[in-house]
Amino acid sequence: MEQNKEKPSSKNTSSQSLFKVERKVDVKPYQGDNNVIKLNQWLKKLEVYLNFPNIGEDQNISFARPMFESHAQNWWEIHKDS
Numbered sequence: 001m002e003q004n005k006e007k008p009s010s011k012n013t014s015s016q017s018l019f020k021v022e023r024k025v026d027v028k029p030y031q032g033d034n035n036v037i038k039l040n041q042w043l044k045k046l047e048v049y050l051n052f053p054n055i056g057e058d059q060n061i062s063f064a065r066p067m068f069e070s071h072a073q074n075w076w077e078i079h080k081d082s
Contacts, residue, residue, distance in 0.1 A: 026045075027046050028067075029068065030042050030067055031069050031072060032070050032072035032075055033071075049063065050063060
């Protein structure tokens, strides 16, 4: 009986290894609540994703900005060019 064995591919299209991770972002939008405890909890949750290897410091604002709603969105529009 002959066994069907898979051979590793000898084709290497790149000298670099790529590592792709897909993960759902589980951070609720921030409404702009004045409660300091809620704000700190939201920031800590967000920092988990901002520290992920594929998110550079230069991308932090682009990543977090869509999570602002209501008062937080209004605040951002006023202060983004400051």
